[in-house]
Amino acid sequence: MRTYLRPALAVLLLALVVWPERFSWLFAPFAPQGGPVIYSRTSLLSLSLNHLALVLIATLAATLVAVGMAILVTRPFGAAFRPLSRTVTNIGQTFPPVAVLALAVPALGFGEGPTLVALFLYGLLPIFENAIAGLSTVSPTVLDAARGIGLTRLQRLIRIELPLALPVILNGIRLSAIIALGTATIGSTVAAKTLGEVIIAGLLTNNTAFVLQGGLIVGLFAVLLYDLMVQLEQRISARLGL
Amino acid sequence: MIEIDGLSKFYDNKAAVDAVSMTVETGTITVIVGTSGSGKTTLLRMINRLETADAGEVRIHGEATDSLAPHLLRRRIGYAIQGHGLFPHYTIARNIGAVPALLGWPEDQIRARVDELLSLFSMEPAQFRDRYPAELSGGQQQRVGVARALASRPDLLLMDEPFGALDPIIRARAQDDLRRIQRALGSTILLVTHDMEEAIRLGDRIAVMDGGRLVQHGSPTGIIRNPATGFVAEMVGGVERPLRLLSLLPVADIVEPGTAPGEAIAPTTNLRDALALCLWSGRDALPVQTDDGRAARVTLKAIRAQAQGPG
Amino acid sequence: MLFLILGAASCAAPFLSLAANRIVVGEGVALWRAAPVQHSAPALFLLGLGLLLGLLQSRPVLRVAGAVLSLAGLFWLLSMGAAALLADAGRYARVSPAAGFWCLLVICALLLADALSQLQPGPRTRAAALALTLLCVAGLLKAGLLSDLSIAQEFAPRKAAVLDAFIRHLWLAFGSLGLAALIGLPLGVLCHRHSRLREALLPLLSFLQTIPSLAMFGIMIPLLGWIGTQFPAAQAIGIAGIGFAPAFLALVLYSLLPVVANTVAGLESIPPAVRDAARGIGMTTWQRLFRIEIPLGLPVILTGLRIVLVQNTGLAVIAGLIGGGGFGTFVFQGLNQTATDLILLGALPTVALAMVAAIVMDILIEITQPQRGSET
Numbered sequence: 001m002r003t004y005l006r007p008a009l010a011v012l013l014l015a016l017v018v019w020p021e022r023f024s025w026l027f028a029p030f031a032p033q034g035g036p037v038i039y040s041r042t043s044l045l046s047l048s049l050n051h052l053a054l055v056l057i058a059t060l061a062a063t064l065v066a067v068g069m070a071i072l073v074t075r076p077f078g079a080a081f082r083p084l085s086r087t088v089t090n091i092g093q094t095f096p097p098v099a100v101l102a103l104a105v106p107a108l109g110f111g112e113g114p115t116l117v118a119l120f121l122y123g124l125l126p127i128f129e130n131a132i133a134g135l136s137t138v139s140p141t142v143l144d145a146a147r148g149i150g151l152t153r154l155q156r157l158i159r160i161e162l163p164l165a166l167p168v169i170l171n172g173i174r175l176s177a178i179i180a181l182g183t184a185t186i187g188s189t190v191a192a193k194t195l196g197e198v199i200i201a202g203l204l205t206n207n208t209a210f211v212l213q214g215g216l217i218v219g220l221f222a223v224l225l226y227d228l229m230v231q232l233e234q235r236i237s238a239r240l241g242l
Numbered sequence: 243m244i245e246i247d248g249l250s251k252f253y254d255n256k257a258a259v260d261a262v263s264m265t266v267e268t269g270t271i272t273v274i275v276g277t278s279g280s281g282k283t284t285l286l287r288m289i290n291r292l293e294t295a296d297a298g299e300v301r302i303h304g305e306a307t308d309s310l311a312p313h314l315l316r317r318r319i320g321y322a323i324q325g326h327g328l329f330p331h332y333t334i335a336r337n338i339g340a341v342p343a344l345l346g347w348p349e350d351q352i353r354a355r356v357d358e359l360l361s362l363f364s365m366e367p368a369q370f371r372d373r374y375p376a377e378l379s380g381g382q383q384q385r386v387g388v389a390r391a392l393a394s395r396p397d398l399l400l401m402d403e404p405f406g407a408l409d410p411i412i413r414a415r416a417q418d419d420l421r422r423i424q425r426a427l428g429s430t431i432l433l434v435t436h437d438m439e440e441a442i443r444l445g446d447r448i449a450v451m452d453g454g455r456l457v458q459h460g461s462p463t464g465i466i467r468n469p470a471t472g473f474v475a476e477m478v479g480g481v482e483r484p485l486r487l488l489s490l491l492p493v494a495d496i497v498e499p500g501t502a503p504g505e506a507i508a509p510t511t512n513l514r515d516a517l518a519l520c521l522w523s524g525r526d527a528l529p530v531q532t533d534d535g536r537a538a539r540v541t542l543k544a545i546r547a548q549a550q551g552p553g
Numbered sequence: 554m555l556f557l558i559l560g561a562a563s564c565a566a567p568f569l570s571l572a573a574n575r576i577v578v579g580e581g582v583a584l585w586r587a588a589p590v591q592h593s594a595p596a597l598f599l600l601g602l603g604l605l606l607g608l609l610q611s612r613p614v615l616r617v618a619g620a621v622l623s624l625a626g627l628f629w630l631l632s633m634g635a636a637a638l639l640a641d642a643g644r645y646a647r648v649s650p651a652a653g654f655w656c657l658l659v660i661c662a663l664l665l666a667d668a669l670s671q672l673q674p675g676p677r678t679r680a681a682a683l684a685l686t687l688l689c690v691a692g693l694l695k696a697g698l699l700s701d702l703s704i705a706q707e708f709a710p711r712k713a714a715v716l717d718a719f720i721r722h723l724w725l726a727f728g729s730l731g732l733a734a735l736i737g738l739p740l741g742v743l744c745h746r747h748s749r750l751r752e753a754l755l756p757l758l759s760f761l762q763t764i765p766s767l768a769m770f771g772i773m774i775p776l777l778g779w780i781g782t783q784f785p786a787a788q789a790i791g792i793a794g795i796g797f798a799p800a801f802l803a804l805v806l807y808s809l810l811p812v813v814a815n816t817v818a819g820l821e822s823i824p825p826a827v828r829d830a831a832r833g834i835g836m837t838t839w840q841r842l843f844r845i846e847i848p849l850g851l852p853v854i855l856t857g858l859r860i861v862l863v864q865n866t867g868l869a870v871i872a873g874l875i876g877g878g879g880f881g882t883f884v885f886q887g888l889n890q891t892a893t894d895l896i897l898l899g900a901l902p903t904v905a906l907a908m909v910a911a912i913v914m915d916i917l918i919e920i921t922q923p924q925r926g927s928e929t
Contacts, residue, residue, distance in 0.1 A: 096867020
């Protein structure tokens, strides 16, 4: 069942994004009398690509920075910052992503910029937290053996610690990417070109067809992205024999 | 030859290892025995500089170990620990080949070495090479751990309670394997354990540690016969001492001319087994095989004389 | 050390900003010029002293005191500075805290949090500290010390609306939590008992959770709209396409995963020996559930509720987009009008609410935690 569902959803999503007119029959009942059925101010394809690009850039940047910081605070010389970094993440995660987005506007103005910054900032937290958890749960026996057979600090980090922490780090990246995907949708309220634009336009003009097609596309992206990441994690965990 | 010279380690001004000196001959197994907190593991870890020594030095073939960067030193010294410490994300072949790879051996040479070691440990290379540690039993993982430590033909092999996590039957088999492989390869091994039984089984020499100090260093028979302190006597185990002693001596040592009923035993049989055979079959003497066909035997009386303590 | 350096660095940024009216971008005013010297000198002194006290790594009590002192200095300066700046500016002029203030605020708050966590206070002390903080904030607002700030001026004409939004927000966040708990706890118990139900339900719920909130809200609208038109009775109790109902329902759906998953995890976390013993002494299934499994699993179950509460407080903002009310109304109005203060009026209480909810839940979780060492 799963094996058929996944490609089916992917094909549906692709079709929705590339040839939305073909689905007019589906959305027409929801459109107001005589109103437009398919959102056409910007093509759904370019909105999707822009949306995904925002998520991708923010998540990649957040991954680099968060994993880097996690490496620093798990080294002996960075240990002093660890309690503080925990406090920061704990507090930071109570900040609603929408609030982060809203607060970025006064600081940075409207457009893609604040959305990207908000996605990046909020995305740091889950990755950072998971990277620390992953790096500090590597078995001490394995680390001792790695030192004992003569791996240098850098070799231990790159060959042993990071690969072993990878599933947990990926879990954090997944959380972060999913949140980013959702928050980017809201980013259209601060004039970022994302799929949220379709939903918002629908809400403003009382056009349920817009709301539905936007919601459906974003929802499908999220579900497929989630599924992809989960599969990646499972594959890697299985290889580690965990 | 490995020389340990006045090696010390202090924690909070208390000596965890207190000026330990000893010499390990090439091609022998030296077992360091002690209770937990005796400093035996710290001593071992100072040899490959996982712990830094506060005083003293170690020389391998006359060369001081602190003349090398620690990680380079460690690549020359094999290291096997309790719970094996295998890298869960590496295949068995990559685990065993880890040190040769660090040393920059060519690919095909590493592969050959891995297969050689797997065969040596009675693990079919084709079957195990590409598996992951989690797919192996505890005993197999432990063997891979030792194979990894031996892979680069190190000058010295350090083992920290390598069989600690195994159940008794598998442990005995692993000990026999180690003994056999050490003889075959002529490796020099320093092994730490809290188990005197293991020390007696494996050690050419036994070093007993207590409270950070080396209290006795000698052959297993020497230590059982003449324990230097009450603590050593306790370690070698009060009532079992005569039996342990007998287990170290071969029948060949006390064989005498003469006849005895029953089937002849090999001269390499140890005296504990010979004693058990006498008691079980109710005989006072057992015939012993000889090369030239002359009648030879070992008597219960002679065995008893060997088992008698001083005084 | 870090705090002092960052604190010093933030002094360079403008502390307050003065604008001619509510829409235009304000001009920065530096920290030392914010207030007349007779006010700014002691305030700055307090701030500096506090941050210096924060240096004493080994004396957490002094660090807490330092953090409190510097916060006091900060707010004093804010209050005096706003009044002084407004006095010589035009009628529509607005004074709002600028980057320098926000950075200093974050640094002082972090210092406080760091020092407090160093003290490792028990749940009672934490509750007391929280109550004290809330009292201080309330006092600060009540006394009108901050009423010269633009956000307060934004608030004044909307007092009733803000109160209304607050209540609506609470309803959205807590009401949806309540309903989700009502549905999710029994579901969690069922999932714990029947592994097949669990295998079917948990993936479904986690897929629901991944759907972006705006999409979820959007999909709820036609669904509820349809129900509303089909069943007049439903419409009578407020179920309609736009407004409170779709927001509420979406929040409930989001809440189900943490509630169910943590209930299962909590019940599963009980050592098998304990469960065996409970069976061994002859407890019935229900007795085991209520006397053993739920009490022992409570911390984990509460952790699920904490996740939901923090998450819903934030998500409820989005209800503002579909006319569901709550603080989101101000946030999105503010974004529309590019009125920063209005955005803050919506965002700040939301953040505060989420934090208070998180701290209260943390305290509850710790209280229900079995005493250390008594675990097997």
